[in-house]
Amino acid sequence: MISYYFSLAIRSLKRNIVLTILMIAAIGVGIGASMTTLTVFRAMGADPIPGKSARLFVPQIDNWGPNKDSGPAGSPHKLQNQLAYTDAVALMNAHAAARQSAMYASGLPLIPANPQLQPFQVRIRAAYTDFFPMFDVPFRYGAPWSAADDSAHADVAVISRELNDKLFAGADSVGKTVNLDNHAYRIVGVLQHWEPIPKFYDLIDEKFGKSAEVYLPFTRAIDARMDSWGSFNCKESPAGGWDGRLRSECIWIQFWVELPTSADAAQYRGFLQNYAAEQRRSGRFDWPPRTELRDVTQWLQFNEVVSDEFRILVLVSFSFLFVCLLNAMGLMLAKFMSRARDFGVRRALGANRRAIFAQCVIESGVIGFAGALLGLALTSLGLMGLRSLLSKSIAALTHLDAADISIVIALAVASTVIAGLYPTWRATRVQPAWHLKAQ
Amino acid sequence: MELRPILSAMRRNKVGAILIGVQIAVTLAILCNALFIMEQRLALSHRPSGMEESNLFAIDNEFVGEPADLPVRQQADMAALRALPGVIDAYDANEYPLTNSGWSEGVTVDPDQPSAVLCSLYFGDQHALATLGLKLISGRNFNASEITDRGPTDQVHAASAIVTRTLAEKLFPGVSAVGRSVYIEGSKHPTTIIGVVERLQMPWTQAGGWAEKYFYNSMIEPYHFVAPETWYLVRTQPGRLAAVMQAARKQLFAIDRARVIDKVEAVTDTRAEAYRDDRGLAVILAVVCASLLGVTGFGIVGLTSYWVSQRRRQIGIRRALGATRGAILRYFQTENLLIAAAGGVVGIGLAIAINLWMVTSFAMPRLQVGWAVAGALIVLLLGQLAVLWPALRAAALPPALATRGG
Numbered sequence: 001m002i003s004y005y006f007s008l009a010i011r012s013l014k015r016n017i018v019l020t021i022l023m024i025a026a027i028g029v030g031i032g033a034s035m036t037t038l039t040v041f042r043a044m045g046a047d048p049i050p051g052k053s054a055r056l057f058v059p060q061i062d063n064w065g066p067n068k069d070s071g072p073a074g075s076p077h078k079l080q081n082q083l084a085y086t087d088a089v090a091l092m093n094a095h096a097a098a099r100q101s102a103m104y105a106s107g108l109p110l111i112p113a114n115p116q117l118q119p120f121q122v123r124i125r126a127a128y129t130d131f132f133p134m135f136d137v138p139f140r141y142g143a144p145w146s147a148a149d150d151s152a153h154a155d156v157a158v159i160s161r162e163l164n165d166k167l168f169a170g171a172d173s174v175g176k177t178v179n180l181d182n183h184a185y186r187i188v189g190v191l192q193h194w195e196p197i198p199k200f201y202d203l204i205d206e207k208f209g210k211s212a213e214v215y216l217p218f219t220r221a222i223d224a225r226m227d228s229w230g231s232f233n234c235k236e237s238p239a240g241g242w243d244g245r246l247r248s249e250c251i252w253i254q255f256w257v258e259l260p261t262s263a264d265a266a267q268y269r270g271f272l273q274n275y276a277a278e279q280r281r282s283g284r285f286d287w288p289p290r291t292e293l294r295d296v297t298q299w300l301q302f303n304e305v306v307s308d309e310f311r312i313l314v315l316v317s318f319s320f321l322f323v324c325l326l327n328a329m330g331l332m333l334a335k336f337m338s339r340a341r342d343f344g345v346r347r348a349l350g351a352n353r354r355a356i357f358a359q360c361v362i363e364s365g366v367i368g369f370a371g372a373l374l375g376l377a378l379t380s381l382g383l384m385g386l387r388s389l390l391s392k393s394i395a396a397l398t399h400l401d402a403a404d405i406s407i408v409i410a411l412a413v414a415s416t417v418i419a420g421l422y423p424t425w426r427a428t429r430v431q432p433a434w435h436l437k438a439q
Numbered sequence: 440m441e442l443r444p445i446l447s448a449m450r451r452n453k454v455g456a457i458l459i460g461v462q463i464a465v466t467l468a469i470l471c472n473a474l475f476i477m478e479q480r481l482a483l484s485h486r487p488s489g490m491e492e493s494n495l496f497a498i499d500n501e502f503v504g505e506p507a508d509l510p511v512r513q514q515a516d517m518a519a520l521r522a523l524p525g526v527i528d529a530y531d532a533n534e535y536p537l538t539n540s541g542w543s544e545g546v547t548v549d550p551d552q553p554s555a556v557l558c559s560l561y562f563g564d565q566h567a568l569a570t571l572g573l574k575l576i577s578g579r580n581f582n583a584s585e586i587t588d589r590g591p592t593d594q595v596h597a598a599s600a601i602v603t604r605t606l607a608e609k610l611f612p613g614v615s616a617v618g619r620s621v622y623i624e625g626s627k628h629p630t631t632i633i634g635v636v637e638r639l640q641m642p643w644t645q646a647g648g649w650a651e652k653y654f655y656n657s658m659i660e661p662y663h664f665v666a667p668e669t670w671y672l673v674r675t676q677p678g679r680l681a682a683v684m685q686a687a688r689k690q691l692f693a694i695d696r697a698r699v700i701d702k703v704e705a706v707t708d709t710r711a712e713a714y715r716d717d718r719g720l721a722v723i724l725a726v727v728c729a730s731l732l733g734v735t736g737f738g739i740v741g742l743t744s745y746w747v748s749q750r751r752r753q754i755g756i757r758r759a760l761g762a763t764r765g766a767i768l769r770y771f772q773t774e775n776l777l778i779a780a781a782g783g784v785v786g787i788g789l790a791i792a793i794n795l796w797m798v799t800s801f802a803m804p805r806l807q808v809g810w811a812v813a814g815a816l817i818v819l820l821l822g823q824l825a826v827l828w829p830a831l832r833a834a835a836l837p838p839a840l841a842t843r844g845g
Contacts, residue, residue, distance in 0.1 A: 018741075026734050026738065029730050118699075121701050239594040241593070242592050244592070313724075320731055327741075333458070389715075391719075
């Protein structure tokens with residue numbers, strides 16, 4: 001019976017080809033527009049470190065006090081999104097979490113061993129050894145540097161797979177050195193491709209930016225006075241050169257901790273409040289302690305990873321889908337009603353309302369599926385369009401995965417069938433006698 | 440035209456009419472807001488920076504190996520760049536507009552006054568104004584003797600500075616700023632304003648970003664920025680930009696290979712990159728609006744055609760009873776106008792509601808009435824255009840249909 005309905009559906013769609021094309025086009029265009037934005041939206045809001053996002057936290061400390069405009073990176077009432085060097089070092093030394101790492105972005109010229117080759121810039125992340133196990137960073141060769149390397153301010157480095165491919169043609173380079181601005185660093189590890197989206201651990205500048213190419217001990221980067229490539233935000237301009245910067249209340253360091261249980265998190269919250277209270281007692285802060293501990297999901301929200309522009313686009317595209325479905329609904333109504341006589345004949349020959357209903361639902365399902373195929377094509381076209389129109393960092397978010405494709409098909413078929421319910425219901429209400437009489 | 444038969448026919452075909460009406464309402468609501476956002480974003484991306492952007496390019500230069508004689512190397516580079524054929528002027532900068540990265544400081548007239556005016560801080564020498572193409576409207580340019588070196592972590596401020604007109608008016612409302620002193624945050628020493636330029640924007644461009652309300656607050660201090668990585672800005676003669684950009688890179692490597700030149704970029708490209716997302720959003724919204732109008736229009740065509748085919752017999756009877764072709768045509772046009780007008784009224788209400796919601800949740804400005812009216816006219820026109828073809832077909836039906844039945 002079902003296959004009979006399918007053949008009926010196909011035949012009916014062929015009969016009024018213009019109406020059919022209009023319906024499929026309406027659904028396809030609506031699905032294409034809404035899925036284009038939804039795909040990017042899903043990627044933006046994706047959990048960058050599944051399974052661990054509830055165990056990783058960012059501590060925030062108010063080291064500026066109330067009523068101070070926090071300037072470039074934030075609004076006056078928002079808690080600062082980075083730490084001052086003083087606080088970062090204090091939290092590292094306290095070792096109050098299972099794992100912790102202060103970190104910041106920098107960059108230096110890398111001088112290739114082959115003097116024929118021109119030096120080039122590399123992105124650097126200065127961090128502690130816990131960075132790697134905390135974020136489940138996968139290693140291809142070697143391992144992270146040791147805690148002893150951290151305390152020794154050692155000249156060691158972990159490099160990205162991409163940089164290893166470029167410098168050593170993908171071979172195991174552990175034990176070799178990289179020359180950063182005339183200073184040699186011994187390679188202890190090579191990563192697999194690692195690029196969390198969004199780049200949750202540093203959302204300040206490029207939320208969907210590329211990962212670093214070289215990872216160095218934080219202590220060593222500070223010794224080498226490597227400039228921050230991220231936001232360097234001050235309440236008062238610091239005097240006294242580099243050391244003045246380290247002593248200042250300028251915020252420029254990201255900090256992450258791993259707290260395996262909620263009890264650990266509660267304990268760490270207490271620790272942070274105590275720390276801030278202590279700073280007040282010692283006279284550094286003259287305001288009540290204000291601290292916060294946010295997990296990955298909360299951190300993504302706090303930093304507004306999904307931009308307003310994109311929210312607007314998603315809203316616009318789904319309203320567009322709504323218009324398309326209304327449209328398809330009107331056309332389906334026209335289509336089913338123009339066949340009222342067929343339905344009347346079928347009813348008179350013994351088909352019950354349920355049979356008519358099944359036939360119409362299948363017909364709208366077929367329209368929905370055809371719309372889905374068109375929608376899928378338009379979605380990939382739309383994503384290509386976004387890639388060429390929006391900034392490069394969005395490009396990483398414009399890939400259709402299997403989940404996206406199934407969403408497209410499910411959304412198209414389901415919404416078309418729903419839009420077709422009213423026309424279907426009208427079709428089942430057809431009075432057989434009335435239409436037979438009209439013959 | 441008699442409205443009553445149209446209304447009673449619509450009453451018998453409520454759902455179809457409502458479907459078209461709601462479509463028109465939602466289309467209108469999206470259209471008004473989308474047009475409004477597009478206009479805003481495009482206006483944003485056309486804000487003048489104060490620079491003469493054509494024939495200007497920037498080189499991102501970084502010396503390798505922390506050389507001790509940076510100032511000498513930088514000035515050697517600048518001399519070489521200025522000597523290149525086709526170059527009008529060049530200077531060495533800490534930052535430049537449209538890059539979304541730079542320094543800002545608070546400036547006050549009184550060192551004890553707590554509320555400072557935020558401004559961006561550009562460093563430049565006597566070549567800066569000519570290179571950027573800034574218009575000096577009062578006072579004078581820097582002279583060579585005023586220029587000193589300043590490193591990235593030095594915390595000093597110069598004895599003289601050039602400010603923008605906007606900043607001058609904020610600091611010294613109603614009087615000339617030239618010759619007056621200001622204090623840059625953290626400095627105990629006064630800085631004398633020696634010149635005022637018409638306009639120079641901050642480096643930041645983001646829509647609704649923090650810099651928006653300080654957009655033209657800028658100050659230039661007479662410094663050579665001494666750091667491994669700086670920007671070389673170069674102005675070329677008209678039409679020689681591309682050639683000079685190539686020659687400059689080659690020349691710099693000829694002087695010294697121990698450097699990284701990450702980027703040689705025309706400032707017009709910097710602008711395009713800075714406003715890429717704003718323009719992208721405008722283009723996407725334009726595409727969506729066009730598709731929306733297309734879908735709604737074709738929907739009206741489809742549904743009206745169906746109505747025409749349903750009413751073939753009635754149309755035939757009316758024609759047989761003496762109705763002209765024009766009367767039939769006007770019937771469908773009026774019907775569509777009524778539906779579209781009703782949808783339009785609802786749509787304007789919806790558009791305003793959506794806008795008010797966006798005002799609160801996205802910090803968008805209020806929708807201007809003009810956009811709502813423009814949107815309403817567009818959808819009314821669309822409805823009339825879409826209905827034309829089926830209505831003409833209806834009008835072409837012969838009166839003989841009335842007698843034939845079916």
